[in-house]
Amino acid sequence: AQTVTQSQPEMSVQEAETVTLSCTYDTSESDYYLFWYKQPPSRQMILVIRQEAYKQQNATENRFSVNFQKAAKSFSLKISDSQLGDAAMYFCAYRSAAQGGSEKLVFGKGTKLTVNP
Amino acid sequence: NAGVMQNPRHLVRRRGQEARLRCSPMKGHSHVYWYRQLPEEGLKFMVYLQKENIIDESGMPKERFSAEFPKEGPSILRIQQVVRGDSAAYFCASSPLISAEAFFGQGTRLTVV
Numbered sequence: 156a157q158t159v160t161q162s163q164p165e166m167s168v169q170e171a172e173t174v175t176l177s178c179t180y181d182t183s184e185s186d187y188y189l190f191w192y193k194q195p196p197s198r199q200m201i202l203v204i205r206q207e208a209y210k211q212q213n214a215t216e217n218r219f220s221v222n223f224q225k226a227a228k229s230f231s232l233k234i235s236d237s238q239l240g241d242a243a244m245y246f247c248a249y250r251s252a253a254q255g256g257s258e259k260l261v262f263g264k265g266t267k268l269t270v271n272p
Numbered sequence: 273n274a275g276v277m278q279n280p281r282h283l284v285r286r287r288g289q290e291a292r293l294r295c296s297p298m299k300g301h302s303h304v305y306w307y308r309q310l311p312e313e314g315l316k317f318m319v320y321l322q323k324e325n326i327i328d329e330s331g332m333p334k335e336r337f338s339a340e341f342p343k344e345g346p347s348i349l350r351i352q353q354v355v356r357g358d359s360a361a362y363f364c365a366s367s368p369l370i371s372a373e374a375f376f377g378q379g380t381r382l383t384v385v
Contacts, residue, residue, distance in 0.1 A: 159314075192376075198361060200315075200376035246314050257328060259305065260365075260374065262314035 157182045161263035168237045176232045178247030186252040195243040242270045276377035291351040297366030304347040309361040
């Protein structure tokens with residue numbers, strides 16, 4: 156079974172600075188998706204960024220980028236120019252892309268990000 | 273196009289009562305997923321449904337929990353004879369087809385007293 160591990164329960168960053176959130180995963184599959192979701196206090200799960208495992212290029216969405224290391228099974232999220240609105244829980248998630256594979260998302264336990272003014 | 277709608281947002285039940293959680297997927301989405309989030313935890317998969325079919329229920333507790341997604345109307349997650357340990361946030365997500373991105377609702381927070 157696939158597992159996702161987020162080793163940092165809490166992180167903090169100064170406004171306008173850069174922070175990196177760590178995520179590692181375990182799978183025997185070669186074809187999959189990886190996601191970072193943001194959960195603010197409103198509880199809404201918001202997709203931040205998505206990476207397909209077959210793509211070597213790291214995904215980027217504005218101030219958010221990932222460092223995807225397939226061999227190391229590592230998928231870290233970098234937030235540049237941090238803003239107060241970035242404060243939230245961040246969840247790393249895995250989903251199989253194999254034909255006939257499970258459609259479910261497997262989540263890590265999350266990292267609580269605090270942004271200090 | 274309205275997002276995934278879950279209701280109620282908050283639900284309080286006494287031990288032994290039944291809880292019914294509703295999820296209306298986004299328009300055009302025929303795939304629904306239910307997840308449970310315990311305090312200080314990530315989301316855990318419960319069940320995956322398509323219209324009138326349960327595709328994967330590997331995360332559902334064997335007793336007291338059931339889910340349906342009828343041809344017409346919302347998907348329902350039903351918990352019978354609730355216990356304190358059922359207190360959690362329950363999230364629904366929907367997608368239009370297999371392997372597409374899933375969109376989440378705002379969740380229902382169930383409190384069992």
